[in-house]
Amino acid sequence: MNPLKHVDIHMENLISDLQTLIRQPSVSAKNEGIEECAKLVQKLLKKSGVKSEILRLKKGVAPIVYGEIKSKQNPNKTLMFYNHYDVQPAEPFDLWDSPPFSGTRKGNKIFGRGATDDKGELITRIKAVEACLKTTGDVPCNIKFVIEGEEETGSAHIEDYLKKYKKKFSCDGVIWEFGYVDAKNRPIIGLGMKGLLFVELSVKESIRDAHSSLAVLIKNPAWRLIEAVHTLRDSNGKILIKDWYKEVTPFSKQDLKLIKNELFDENDFKKEFGIKSFVGNKKGIDAKKALVGGATCNVAGFVSGYTGDGAKTVLPSESLVKIDFRLVPKMDPKKQVMRLKKHLKSKGFSDIGIKVFHGEAAARTNSSDPFVSQVKDAANKSFGKSILNVSNAGTGPMYPFVDILKAPCISIGSTYMFSRIHSPNEFARIDLLKKMTKCACLIMENFGKH
Numbered sequence: 001m002n003p004l005k006h007v008d009i010h011m012e013n014l015i016s017d018l019q020t021l022i023r024q025p026s027v028s029a030k031n032e033g034i035e036e037c038a039k040l041v042q043k044l045l046k047k048s049g050v051k052s053e054i055l056r057l058k059k060g061v062a063p064i065v066y067g068e069i070k071s072k073q074n075p076n077k078t079l080m081f082y083n084h085y086d087v088q089p090a091e092p093f094d095l096w097d098s099p100p101f102s103g104t105r106k107g108n109k110i111f112g113r114g115a116t117d118d119k120g121e122l123i124t125r126i127k128a129v130e131a132c133l134k135t136t137g138d139v140p141c142n143i144k145f146v147i148e149g150e151e152e153t154g155s156a157h158i159e160d161y162l163k164k165y166k167k168k169f170s171c172d173g174v175i176w177e178f179g180y181v182d183a184k185n186r187p188i189i190g191l192g193m194k195g196l197l198f199v200e201l202s203v204k205e206s207i208r209d210a211h212s213s214l215a216v217l218i219k220n221p222a223w224r225l226i227e228a229v230h231t232l233r234d235s236n237g238k239i240l241i242k243d244w245y246k247e248v249t250p251f252s253k254q255d256l257k258l259i260k261n262e263l264f265d266e267n268d269f270k271k272e273f274g275i276k277s278f279v280g281n282k283k284g285i286d287a288k289k290a291l292v293g294g295a296t297c298n299v300a301g302f303v304s305g306y307t308g309d310g311a312k313t314v315l316p317s318e319s320l321v322k323i324d325f326r327l328v329p330k331m332d333p334k335k336q337v338m339r340l341k342k343h344l345k346s347k348g349f350s351d352i353g354i355k356v357f358h359g360e361a362a363a364r365t366n367s368s369d370p371f372v373s374q375v376k377d378a379a380n381k382s383f384g385k386s387i388l389n390v391s392n393a394g395t396g397p398m399y400p401f402v403d404i405l406k407a408p409c410i411s412i413g414s415t416y417m418f419s420r421i422h423s424p425n426e427f428a429r430i431d432l433l434k435k436m437t438k439c440a441c442l443i444m445e446n447f448g449k450h
């Protein structure tokens, strides 16, 4: 029996609560309205029947709003909803058709900063729990809410919070803060995120720039860096640092099946970017595999010398390159940094400075985990169809959840892929909010049953 199959979602309540949330600015980058928004979220949780408290780490760190409701029928299984109440800055204001913190409703859309990212997603989770309680007087499993306030500035303290409140946050599965819905209204169920290692390499050769006639005697730091960077990867994209792929395991049969079915139109993609071929001339399944599970060594920026108008014969004194490496599961960022350092030293580049800006491991939930089919079933019932994605090509702070809480983590949501998140005129689609709220009900039900 599915008591929640015909659950009643009160959309007018949902919309007005979402508007209330949007009207409270909460820009983490500017520390604007963070405390106020945390309190508002706590109030909304309580109003929906969820016990809630504000958790703190230390001064200057945005609080986490924590919510919990115990299941009477099934107190041994716990599902967590991870979301964030902070938003991106709304600038440039003049490009908004309605004020960014107004929550203006037009037809099927609610406009405002955070309408989708992440206040829209958050409200679907809260209203799902509320609908569940109203329909059945209980929740199908214990529910925990972890709602942070620093996601848009990089979730700098989420790992510390998870460590500090490990026991409080313990759970058997996590629903990630968002999920895309494609142009054909299919939610994309994401099972993972790649990791990221961001470094800066630099060479300082002389104490000042020199006349380029002196290039016969003074070494050029740009050449030096080019030579070093050249040793990091081959022209097919393979990273040449010793043991870089050592711990990486191949895709499972099940993963390969999903990757094969992944909707990716090579020609559309090439047209979109105006390119003729892919790295290493990848085609078909190899291009899909690279998106889902390929590691990269990408030159994000390279500066040295003069790049202004006209000519200037100068020999620069220093050079600098910023490189981002996308990491795949089992690559430990700390270990990879050591390998990079060792590589440069062994190739004779010990004069090159290395600065590490960011290191984050990849996370991926096993596609044969029962949680995956529970979410998939819920999505199919609510949206009519859905797509499983083994891993997003991008990066998010999923690893600490999987690592510290030892729980599978899945992303699904109501974020229409063209909903202008992080841009002016961000909006949420009311039809998708409704479908996602129902989907969250069914996820809880499926999760509680097994």
Ligand SMILES: [Zn+2]
Residues within 6 Å of the ligand: 088, 117, 152, 421, 422
């Ligand atoms: Zn965002």
